[in-house]
Structures are given as structure tokens and as C-alpha cells.
Amino acid sequence: MTMNKEGRPTRPEVAAAGPAPTFTGNRALMLEEPLLFEIGDGETTGVDFDPASPAGDDRLGGLRRNRPIGLAGLSEPQTVRHYTRLSRQNYAIDLGLFPLGSCTMKHNPRLCERMARLPGFADIHPMQPVDTVQGALELIVELGRWLVTLTGMHSVAMSPKAGAHGELCGLLAIRAALEARGDARQVVLVPESAHGTNPATAAFVRYRVESIPANARGRVDLEALRSRLGPDVAAVMITNPNTCGLFEPDMVAISDLVHAAGGLVYCDGANFNAIVGRVRPGDLGIDAMHINLHKTFSTPHGGGGPGAGPVVFSEALTPFAPLPFVERQGDHYALVEEENAGEHHGSSFGRMVAFHGQMGMFSRALAYILSHGADGLRQVSGDAVLNANYVLRRLEDVLDAPFGASGPCMHEALFSDKGFAEGLSTLDLAKGLIDEGYHPMTMYFPLVVHGAMLVEPTETESKAALDEFIGALRSVVERAKAGDESLKAAPFHAPRRRLDETQAARKPVLVWKESPAAEAAE
Ligand SMILES: Cc1ncc(COP(=O)(O)O)c(C=O)c1O
CATH class of the missing domain: 3.40.640.10 (Type I PLP-dependent aspartate aminotransferase-like (Major domain))
Structure with missing residues (x-):
């Protein structure tokens, strides 16, 4: 992350896109967030425990820490804000329809969450004697x-x-x-x-x-x-x-x-x-x-x-x-x-x-199985298939459905990039969908279909939610077919613009280093 002269993070890509950079790097509710290591320090702590043991106490058999371990310390409000800000940069099933085919992102009923949190299930330890976990x-x-x-x-x-x-x-x-x-x-x-x-x-x-x-x-x-x-x-x-x-x-x-x-x-x-x-x-x-x-x-x-x-x-x-x-x-x-x-x-x-x-x-x-029962589970699969077929039929006039003619699909609808204007790809369409507020569908899988787009709406979406998604997708498809070059630069309204996906996969930066000097010293 780059910092401005006040030591605040900036968003270079926003600056490059036109609007003047703000003092904070934030844009309304699109909040920037540095790494924990960049906001924390070794002196701050979110808990009030007394020091572990007085100096000279040798209860740790000589294993007492004698230098900082380099972990960032944060107060509780800092910690809560850090993770809340990060969570807002993410798309989630609790925010909207998540059309990833093959991955099945469906609503997790809160009843099931509640059951999983019962202390008798949530707090047991795998080493507990069998008699205590019957x-x-x-x-x-x-x-x-x-x-x-x-x-x-x-x-x-x-x-x-x-x-x-x-x-x-x-x-x-x-x-x-x-x-x-x-x-x-x-x-x-x-x-x-x-x-x-x-x-x-x-x-x-x-x-x-x-x-x-x-x-x-x-x-x-x-x-x-x-x-x-x-x-x-x-x-x-x-x-x-x-x-x-x-x-x-x-x-x-x-x-x-x-x-x-x-x-x-x-x-x-x-x-x-x-x-x-x-x-x-x-x-x-x-x-x-x-x-x-x-x-x-x-x-x-x-x-x-x-x-x-x-x-x-x-x-x-x-x-x-x-x-x-x-x-x-x-x-x-x-x-x-x-x-x-x-x-x-x-x-x-x-x-x-x-x-x-x-x-x-x-x-x-x-909990999911018992709350549905056998009949309810049968309806789950029926609704999943019905929703996918609705998506398939509502989009097949604008998108090529390679197997659409061979009958209804099951739980996911498959499309190809046939008919997109020269130079525009499935990836561009997916990025355009982000600007419409949706996580993209699964792309380029399965490999047997060119520029594949696999949409799995799941059974938990209502017709209204499907219609809204279909409308958004249709509008981006029409832009891709009309050769709207601006799609190549999408997304414009996400916390990050286009990432270099090859570099991210080939050279992932997974370790934070305090400074280039510290990195060189290692
Ligand atoms: C068809 C298929 N097989 C295997 C897997 C692998 O499952 P997992 O990600 O749980 O390892 C997936 C994942 O969604 C899948 O869709």
C-alpha cells in the first residue's frame, strides 16, 4: 500500500481513474484498510492482563521471551474496525445472490448456525474421553x-x-x-x-x-x-x-x-x-x-x-x-x-x-436435514433445478447455451461467449458484473465450453432476486455483444480495480516485511 505525505493510505488506482485522491484514501463507504502490521504496534494491547511474571522468575525454564516477537498490538476498537472494514470489501451470500456455478453458494439458515453454536457441540475437544461426548x-x-x-x-x-x-x-x-x-x-x-x-x-x-x-x-x-x-x-x-x-x-x-x-x-x-x-x-x-x-x-x-x-x-x-x-x-x-x-x-x-x-x-x-425432512429435501433439489432452468430460459435469447437445446438443465445453467464482440471476453463480462453489484459466475469452467459461464442460482433465491440478477446480467451481455470497450477497464466501483491475476498467482506476496531493509536482512 502507498501512503500520502500525512502517512495515510492512498488509492493510486482511483487517482489514476480521474477523481482527486482524498486525504484518507477512502471514498464514502468504500473504506481503505491497511494491514494489521501497519496500524498496530508492539506497545498496544487489547487486554488488561498483568505482566506474565516478574523479571527473574524462571518458571519457564529459560524459555522466557527476551525480545519483541514482531506482532502488531491493537486496542479492541481498532481490532473490531479493522476486521469490519475488511469484511465490507468482500462479497457474501448474506449480501446478495452469489451465482458461482459448481460452488453452490446458498443461504446458511440461521437455525443451523444456532445449533452449531450450542456449547455441547461448539466447545468440545477431540481429545475428550469418549464417555463425555456421547x-x-x-x-x-x-x-x-x-x-x-x-x-x-x-x-x-x-x-x-x-x-x-x-x-x-x-x-x-x-x-x-x-x-x-x-x-x-x-x-x-x-x-x-x-x-x-x-x-x-x-x-x-x-x-x-x-x-x-x-x-x-x-x-x-x-x-x-x-x-x-x-x-x-x-x-x-x-x-x-x-x-x-x-x-x-x-x-x-x-x-x-x-x-x-x-x-x-x-x-x-x-x-x-x-x-x-x-x-x-x-x-x-x-x-x-x-x-x-x-x-x-x-x-x-x-x-x-x-x-x-x-x-x-x-x-x-x-x-x-x-x-x-x-x-x-x-x-x-x-x-x-x-x-x-x-x-x-x-x-x-x-x-x-x-x-x-x-x-x-x-x-x-x-440441523438442515432435520428442519427440512425428506419431503423438504426433495423440494430443495426441485427448486434448485427450477431456478437454474428459469435462468437458462430467460437468458438464452442473449447468451449461447451450448446444451440448451438438449432439454432442461439440472441445478446450474451453462453459457458460452459466442456472439461477444471481437476483443471482449468472459472475463470482461465478469468484471462488468461486479460493477452491477454481483459476484461473477464461475468462468472458463467446464473446459469443454468456450469462454464458459456456469451460473448456479441455488434454491434459496426468490423469483424477484433471480429477475434482478438476470436483468443485470442481460445488460452486461448486451454491452459485451455491442463491443462496449469500457468493459475492458471494469470494475470501476469495486474497492480494487483489475488485478494482475498472473502476478498474483505466480508471485503471491504472502509475508509482510517491515521494510525492504528488514527483508534484505532475512
Ligand atoms: C464437481 C466438484 N467436484 C469436487 C469438488 C471439490 O470439493 P472441495 O472444494 O470440497 O474439495 C467440487 C467443489 O465445489 C466440485 O464442484
Whole structure:
């Protein structure tokens, strides 16, 4: 951040755009905020504790701090303002519709938040004796029971920490099952429209990844799959509904083909929110599937992932599921670990995480499920699909919908950049949408569509909210088609203008240095 001569932060990009810079760098409610290190100092503190111990006290065995540790100290009001100002520079689902496709940003009911904050759930520690957390373990078992019932599968591993972690869990179980029968298959087939985590996971487990093309209707090309299957194929990883927002109607045929060739079927269940209450993946021949709790059961997104990606397993894969897991034993809930697993669980591929699961997400997800009930969940998926189709049909006269002609979509609507004026791109459109007060939709994904825009409105938006969003998007699309060059400089009204995204990805500055001299000294 640059400072003016009074030592206040300035906004150089605002100055460059025309208006005279202000004394503070602020513009009305667009407030600048320096880093904590720039506003704090080593002398200030927000708490009133007495000094830890008198000089000479050696209770720390010589480990007493003897120089400042370089952390910024702030008073409580400074701290509150710092974080409140930062939070106002962010877009959030609590501010408006968040159309990110594939990421499912939907309202987190406050009832679920309240449940998660009950001290009995929020304040427990993973090292507590099992006898003192019986209620929490019961909650995990009850949530698992719902997940197994809704998916029609046989068992569930609750410990994976995210969707991608769930993929890893599923593939490790598949590998263990194949190894148990002495079958060293080496290839995992992944449709070309798959989420990037699918091939990454397969490669991480040391499988060779091969791509299966999509057909003209955006679905897996069944003939291409049939001709590639063979004794070297360990598994197929397939997303259903897929990342084009389309249901794979040949799923049973796909599973049968894979099983007949001796392989196993992994389903990326991230999009379960489109079919919950209507389709049970267990009926489609799936062997393992992860569920992103944040997408289907409305736990908040954060920190790069939902923090819980339970995996449901078929009967055949259940013995290979990870430890630990929670089991009801009589009137007691027990954590089954390696040492008490017994022969029954002797084939488990092992442990993935230090502790069992993510209580904050589990309590929210179960509260969501119980507050909706089975009928309510069925309506959730119906409304999600209805909203996406409304967006699709209301925009297809101005935007190209590559698979629009092949029927309704599922929970997300996919568009391409066809028809944009020369020189204007999906990125420019997305930046223009920021000036309309919306977070952009997912861009350039899936890769099978040129300049892709994937819009997932979710079931929690009203028709009025959808109409407003559609109106804003239409207006930016019309500018992109008319060749409005000003879009190339958008956004104009955000706390920051265009960032150098390549530099941000290639040379991220993640550490604050007091001064160039301090940096040089390190
Ligand atoms: C289709 C699909 N698969 C996998 C993932 C990975 O999930 P996570 O971000 O929880 O690791 C996502 C994320 O949204 C997804 O949309």
C-alpha cells in the first residue's frame, strides 16, 4: 500500500481513474484498510492482563521471551474496525445472490448456525474421553444414517475433510479393494468435463489418468467408454449431475460396463444437491461417492473448502473404508480405531485424519436435514433445478447455451461467449458484473465450453432476486455483444480495480516485511 505525505493510505488506482485522491484514501463507504502490521504496534494491547511474571522468575525454564516477537498490538476498537472494514470489501451470500456455478453458494439458515453454536457441540475437544461426548457421537451416527438413506448406499465414512479429500478416500478404498483381490490395475478414466480435483486425486493415488470425451449432448460418450474399458482400468470417476449441469442418463449402463470389465465406479457427488430426495446413487451402481456438505446441506463455505466431505460406500467397498468411525454398541457410542477395529474392519485402508470429523459442519448439516425432512429435501433439489432452468430460459435469447437445446438443465445453467464482440471476453463480462453489484459466475469452467459461464442460482433465491440478477446480467451481455470497450477497464466501483491475476498467482506476496531493509536482512 502507498501512503500520502500525512502517512495515510492512498488509492493510486482511483487517482489514476480521474477523481482527486482524498486525504484518507477512502471514498464514502468504500473504506481503505491497511494491514494489521501497519496500524498496530508492539506497545498496544487489547487486554488488561498483568505482566506474565516478574523479571527473574524462571518458571519457564529459560524459555522466557527476551525480545519483541514482531506482532502488531491493537486496542479492541481498532481490532473490531479493522476486521469490519475488511469484511465490507468482500462479497457474501448474506449480501446478495452469489451465482458461482459448481460452488453452490446458498443461504446458511440461521437455525443451523444456532445449533452449531450450542456449547455441547461448539466447545468440545477431540481429545475428550469418549464417555463425555456421547451426544456428539450420536449426532455423527444420525447424520451418517441420513446420508446412507438418502444415497441408497451401504455405509459412510464421515472423516474426510472436503470434497477432494473425499475423492482421495474413495480412491484409496478402491485401490485397497483391488489390491485385496491381487488386481494391480493402473488406469482411472475421467470424463473430460470433470472437476479438476478428479484427475488430480487419481494422479495423487498414482493412477494413470485417461480422459473420456463428451458427446454432443454434453454427456459421457458411452461408446468411447466401452471401447476403452479393459483389464487395466481400476475405476471410472464420474460426476453426476455433471459439471455441464446435466444429468448422465446412462449411469446404470456405465456402471454395468465398468463392473463387467472388473473396475469400480467412483461418483463425484458434489452436485447431489440437484437430485437429493429424487435419485439414490446406490440404485445407479455406484461404489463410492463423496458428498460436499456445504453444497447439498448448506454448511458454510470457508477457508478453501467446506471442512466435511463424507463418503458413502457400496457393500462391496465397505470393509475397505477408513478408520476411525463411530459405531453404536448397545446403548453406547464408540470410536472404532485401529486398536479396537477387530477382524471385521481388518481390510480398512487406514487413517486419513488425526481426528474423526468436523463437528461444526456435522451439526449444521443435521440441523438442515432435520428442519427440512425428506419431503423438504426433495423440494430443495426441485427448486434448485427450477431456478437454474428459469435462468437458462430467460437468458438464452442473449447468451449461447451450448446444451440448451438438449432439454432442461439440472441445478446450474451453462453459457458460452459466442456472439461477444471481437476483443471482449468472459472475463470482461465478469468484471462488468461486479460493477452491477454481483459476484461473477464461475468462468472458463467446464473446459469443454468456450469462454464458459456456469451460473448456479441455488434454491434459496426468490423469483424477484433471480429477475434482478438476470436483468443485470442481460445488460452486461448486451454491452459485451455491442463491443462496449469500457468493459475492458471494469470494475470501476469495486474497492480494487483489475488485478494482475498472473502476478498474483505466480508471485503471491504472502509475508509482510517491515521494510525492504528488514527483508534484505532475512
Ligand atoms: C464437481 C466438484 N467436484 C469436487 C469438488 C471439490 O470439493 P472441495 O472444494 O470440497 O474439495 C467440487 C467443489 O465445489 C466440485 O464442484
